[in-house]
Amino acid sequence: MLNIIRDNDMYRMAWGKSILCSFLVVTILNSCTSNIYIRKDKLSANEHHYPHSVYLENTDSTYLSRLVIDSGVFSFSDDQHSEYYLKLLPDDDFYHCGGLGAAKLGSAIFFGLLPVIYDDEYKFFYEITYEGKATRFSYEVPLYSRYSIWEWLFKPFSSARDELIIENIKYLKPVLEVLKTER
Structure with a gap:
């Protein structure tokens, strides 16, 4: 009788370990199986371009400046005495929504068979200076x-x-931030 109880306990432990191991494997696999998509419902049908040529003040934030330059939203001037100046704000203003762990956990619970969608956004700020007044956009x-x-x-x-x-980026309208600063 004692052997039967021990065998049953061993069977339950083995079954529990196999479920735990498969859950961990699926969780790790799900971390590698994601795609990023753009939400087309939030985009405008027309392209938006800044109407004036701007001088890019800070090229030291290389990641952000590469995004802005490659997007084609702004036409850039090499003249340091331009009327319009564009200043990209540092990467510490980078905004990322939370909750990513819940999406991965939800996908792991369904063993990756049902897709779990996680809303995300990339938000960055910049300032346009004209006649000494800087206006912040995002x-x-x-x-x-x-x-x-x-x-x-x-x-x-x-x-x-x-x-x-x-x-x-060119299909988005920039958002005017409330803060206005004097230079």
């Missing part, structure tokens, strides 16, 4: 990530995060 690029095992099938067709941002 761009909010609406993105979402989808987590599931099936995303491996779509991986070759999805762009990288940077490419999505560059391609879609």
Whole structure:
């Protein structure tokens, strides 16, 4: 009788360990199986371009300046005495929504079979200075990530995060921030 109880306990422990191991494997796999998409419903149908040529004050924030230059929203001037100056604000103003762990956990609970969608956005700030007055604007690029095992099938067709941002900034209207500063 004692042997039967021990065998049952061993069977339960082995079953529990196998479930735990498979859950961990699926969680790790789901971390690698996500794609980033742009939310097309938030985009305008027309391209938006800044109407004036601007001088880029700070090129030291290379990641952000590459995004802005490659997007084609602004036409840049090499003249340091330009009427309009564009200043990209530092990367510490980078905004990222929370909750990513819940999306990965939700995907792991369904063993990656059902896709879990996580709303995300990339937000950056810049200032346009004209006649000594700096006005702060922001761009909010609406993105979402989808987590599931099936995303491996779509991986070759999805762009990288940077490419999505560059391609879609011109279809967004900049948001005027409330703060206005004097220079």
